[in-house]
Amino acid sequence: MSTVEEAEKAVETYNGYDLSVRLLTVNKAAPGGSQPKRRVVVNSFKIYVGYLAWQVDNSEQAFSQHGKVIDARVIYNRETGRSCGFGFVTMASETEMNDATAALDGHVC
Known part of the structure; x- marks a missing residue:
């Protein structure tokens, strides 16, 4: 700068x-x-979603049954454009995040 x-x-x-x-x-x-002071970043209510089927392109639908979804993303390989088989869903609150996690952990999509 x-x-x-x-x-x-x-x-x-x-x-x-x-x-x-x-x-x-x-x-x-x-x-x-010298080391700068670390800043604390407030945690978002983001859930890691793994073992997604290759054809899944939007995780929002299953999670929206358990609260307001702020963001849902499947991660893709930059070079191949193919799904990496995981993604992230951000819920509106901690309660909704916990409810969705409890309901969908181990669920097959």
């Missing part, structure tokens, strides 16, 4: 930013080996 203000704005804007399957961690660089 060209100024301290730009760096601080970038940290404020992008630290904790949800980038598909990961939350970004953005801090100002620390001089000479």
Whole structure:
């Protein structure tokens, strides 16, 4: 960044930013080996969904029966475009996340 203000704005804007399957961690660089203070990112209500059938392209339908789905994504291989067989579903609340997990854990889609 060209100024301290730009760096601080970038940290404020992008630290904790949800980038598909990961939350970004953005801090100002620390001089000479010192460590910046770690910032705590509030956990989202995101569920890992594994062992998806190759043809599954949207996990939202099964989960929406257990609460409001904020986001549902199947992860694809960038080079082949083929499903990786897993994805993530973000629910609106912890209760909905727990209900969906309890109801669908081990469920065959």
